[in-house]
Amino acid sequence: MSAIWAALALGVGLFVLLGYFIELGFIQNLRLTFLRWAVLLAAAALVVGLVNLLAVHWRKVSLTEEGWVYSGVLILAFTVTLVLALVFGPDSPAALFIFNTFQLPLESSLMAVLAVSLLVAGFRMVYRRRDLLSLLFVGTALMVLLGTGPTPGGVEGPVVIALRDFRAWLSQVWAAGGARGILLGVALGATATGLRVLLTADRPYGN
Amino acid sequence: MGSPIGGSAGGKAKPLSIADLISGALASILTLMVLSYLVGDNPLFRVAMHLLVGAAAGYAGAIALGNVLRPGLVDPIVTAGLDGLLSPSVLATVIAPWILVITLMLKVSPATSRFGTPAMALLVGVGAAVVVGGAISGTLLPQSLASMRSLNPAGLASDGETLERSLELVIVLVGTLSTLFYFRFSSRESGQEIPLANLAGLSIPGPFSLLRSLGSAFIAITFGVMYAGAVAASLIVLAERVQFLRDTLSNLIGASG
């Protein structure tokens, strides 16, 4: 049976991949069909994930494991939001109230806390890893911050302008070279991994 | 209903309703609950996190069910009616996805999980093909061509490039190649290569070690720039949160007054 599923993945993937390079009508139509199925399946997979999340926390509450109160809060928030959004619509005032009051401020605040965490990690970087690369990393970050941040005072002086130019040179020349190499490496890795899946060397979908 | 940031946005602030005030107050409390993590992990922070996960998951589920699955699977059946269910187009666009979605839903239970394999195989196959196609046509080819053509003398001459620009292009090219080299050969032990020469007690590394070191230096610079950008972005968000707290406070004071 595993060979059948592997053949399915291979066949479907082949048509989708060919569609990038070949403009034949039936290939494009088949590709479109498979992509539509995949979009629907992705939404279904999201729902499956949410059901699993609910099941895990429900189990914690029913067995009164450690932290079950928090799980109860999660289940309550999930249920209220889902019901309101399904009944009245995700664009309804009720659903948007929950979004603007709970989800948006909570996520923004998390991001704000991240600022302090990043600064703490930056402070400890050179102390914990005393090598040239750490110094280079922190030094680059410092120069970019100096070249990005505003300067106190009324007008930007020549020093500030020089810092801005240096910052632009760092990010648009030196970092651009490294970024291009990283992008190429990521693309190569993604290609290799995708081909391994298409050629059934890897079967993440199981047997 | 927007973010109650009052007059700090540059436009005229609209009058706030009770719902806006309540929303603002609740949001401020939740913001403080999360910021309390700066002191240390505490139950308030955990409650806030579980609230976030629950609300976000519920909203995402509603979007997926209401905006994707229902119009994609249910509405076509209602539109086509029972008679139209057997038409080839409905079979391909509705019935087949229905079967796949149902089998995928069976993955919820470990006992029936294996029936979801064909749906997962299709999803994975399509996803892999999209990633491969996009990587090849969208990144590998254009970026490689750009790297090759960056040193084209004709291009430089036509733009009136100066020596400075040429040097910059060389730096970009060296950075690209050395970074790729680092990824390719970083798994090898650094001590494998024999040094090129020994001068006054200093061992000059061989070309491979040199390229690897150069690649790691470029990566350190790139990540340093990205780190600085992440710090700047998060500081802007922190500023926005503090501004929000100030505005809510002033709105509440104004409303109570």
Place this chain on the structure above:
Amino acid sequence: MIAIRCLNCGTLNPGLARDCRRCGEPLKPMLIGGLADDEAEADDEAEADDDWLERMRQEAEYLSAADEPAEDLAEDQPEAEGDLSAELGGADELAEAEVPDWLDRIRETQTGELRAKAAAAASEPAGPPPDQSALEESAIRARLGPALPTGEAAGPPAAPAAAAEELPDWLQDVSPKPEAKPEELPRVPALIGQAPELARPAPADEDLPEWLGEIDTLKESLEEQMRGPAAAPGSDLAPATLPSWLEAMRPVETFRSVVQIETEEDQSVESVGPLAGLRGVLLAEPVVAMPRTSTVGSMQLDVTERQYAQAELIHKMVEEEQREVAPSPRKGTRLAFFRWGIAALTLLGVSLPIFSGAPVFALPRLAPQELGALFEIVERMPVDRPALLVFDFEPGNSGELDAVAGAFFDQLMGRGVPLATLTTRPAGSALAKRVLEDRATRFGYVPGQTLIHLGYLSGGPTAVQLFAINPRASILEGFDLPEGMPEDVWNAPLLQAVQNLSDFGSVAVITSGTESARIWAEQVGSRLGQTPLVMVLSAGAEPLVRPYFDVQEQVPGDRRVDGILSGLPAAASYELRNNQPGLALARWNPFGSAMLVAELVLLAGAGYGIANWWLGRREG
């Protein structure tokens, strides 16, 4: 008589037969029971013994009646006959009753040979033992003549049989005199075994010689001879002493088959494989699969002290690994003073400008190079085709991206470009509504007419590719559609002319992550046609998206990203250029103050690390 087993089918054939009586193949006879282990031939041997005994009885009578040397012959004959009994157990077709002349001749020849060998052995105390198989071969040949076929167990080429018609002169010279007594013959120590202790044959009389009744004893003694030097019990012969090099050459029997070969009739016929139809095929399973221990005695390990100590060390290391580590005592709660300090500094830096209005930071004088290009792109956008805005960021990044993209939205909406929003995040549509709602009111946009939310695309890169190929097939339901709008969002007046991605006036992706930007650049780049692609990014995402922007410089015609806007300074410059202060300028002072704190923290951290390292080096 030798019985010959056919190599092809395993059938026993008479010794004189040239071809197998069953399969017709030429015979290469095997010496049956060559080492006297063949118990399966016991019956045949018993029969052969009976005939053979009868013959020997007759010979004995003949010899006793013939002459005195019969006594000597009687001594030697048991050995010869013992050899013959071991080798010829299956013979059953020899003529009986009468002793033919040739038998006499053979006996005489044999006697002579034995005497010659005995003499030779006496003169050469150390030397290789006489080849037992050669002796047997010669004995057999002497009896049966040249017609004897070559056997498998034949050893080195046997000495040519001397089937002499009459004793040669030298044999006559050495033929025993009547008066010679057996005990006067030189007793040569056997090199390969003890001569069996034999009972001396009785003087010729009508009773059977005693040695005839000790055939079994002879057999055993011959077996002992074949095995090696071993003193037969009770023998008065001195045990043979083998030289060391000879001892080393002796084959050591390490494997003794436990398989007992059945008689031919009891043997099963093989039914599978290339040996199908044959009998006596060795069964693989009982032999191969049967576990057996080596007959070689176990070796004594010679362990040195050092090895013993090392083994003990390894044993202790393994024991330590297996031992459960006791939980370390929980240290007292450490207060995170360090983190509190940095958090307090950061909050102070951010809050000071917000609550007190100071410090004030200088506005950006220089705009980034790419800002000009973006400004021109927006200025050139058609107002009769909608611009697609993709909100691909999480609500947590809205604090930054609202400010960064604000000026871009202001310029777009200030020109009256119709807008359609899209997202690949579940919360993206709500974000889009939140960001554009106030501006829509400000710039007079009518939902459904000049502003429409297409909604959520599920599936990541797959959904983006589907939208790029066929936008109408990918979006089925919009978001926050005004009442009175057609159910199918694509029937809205704003989108009626849009069939493909290139029908949009422009595509702008607002995102905080490099992954999302890369996906859009990869998947839609080839489907845009002349439609420009703009990226509005968080500051941290810019380095990995800029290569897509730089591509068009090096590869004209291969467009990926036409415009890029990243970071608060660029957004502040944009607002200044638009002459429309927005969120970017509103957050400029707190941003500047917070950045100062960040620079000080990083500088202090680097200095602390370097100082620590330097002091550590000094201390040594």
